[in-house]
């Protein structure tokens with residue numbers, strides 16, 4: 705009998721988050737947003753703070769971006785840029801309502817001395833870009849179809865010097881890559897095949913034959929919108945099925961409640977940008 709020994713090793717991360725003090729659902733730019741559904745801001749802040757504390761407790765460093773009034777989606781800090789090897793590829797939002805967030809992220813990175821590359825193509829940062837450092841020598845996975853435009857993938861490759869694999873998203877409920885796919889360690893991913901075109905599913909199967917495959921219930925519970933340090937996988941508490949699948953292959957699921965932020969169409973990963981040195 706072959707015994708598979710999954711030795712999962714956590715790696716310390718540096719993250720960027722932005723408090724949801726001004727969070728609201730005032731406009732609808734994805735199918736999850738309902739402007740008539742009430743949002744409990746106090747609860748939103750409480751849940752977000754627990755997420756932040758969880759990351760700190762796991763040994764990670766969390767930087768904070770100052771929230772701005774009039775930018776209710778600014779809590780989704782993952783969308784503001786994409787950082788690889790110390791280089792920052794800036795965002796350019798698709799929707800006018802979020803456009804001003806890009807400058808706030810840029811100011812943060814520039815004040816910290818990061819190398820910032822301004823985009824000229826529409827892209828929503830880590831919402832549509834994921835990095836898998838040990839896969840094929842360091843691979844960027846990129847989504848298009850709803851928010852990020854295809855030319856931004858080529859621009860990111862030139863900015864960051866890593867190969868970018870373009871993946872086409874086909875289901876409006878999964879409008880960003882990070883609601884349908886996530887890196888669970890330095891070499892592997894979890895994804896929901898149904899969010900991608902048939903050809904993109906083929907590409908993912910070729911590149912990641914050992915990927916964890918998520919199902920309908922996992923993706924609808926925002927389970928894929930996770931962050932992992934290689935061992936600990938912080939994910940939405942509603943995604944119990946996905947937590948079980950990850951545990952079965954040696955990861956340590958850390959569930960967090962983020963019911964309020966789901967009303968904006970996001971969860972764990974959307975709130976967290978990774979700063980990769």
Ligand code: ARG
Pocket residue numbers: 733734737777780782783802830831880882883968969970971973974975
């Ligand atoms: N309301 C935001 C939007 O539609 C949610 C963004 C979620 N962020 C993410 N990284 N998927 O733009």
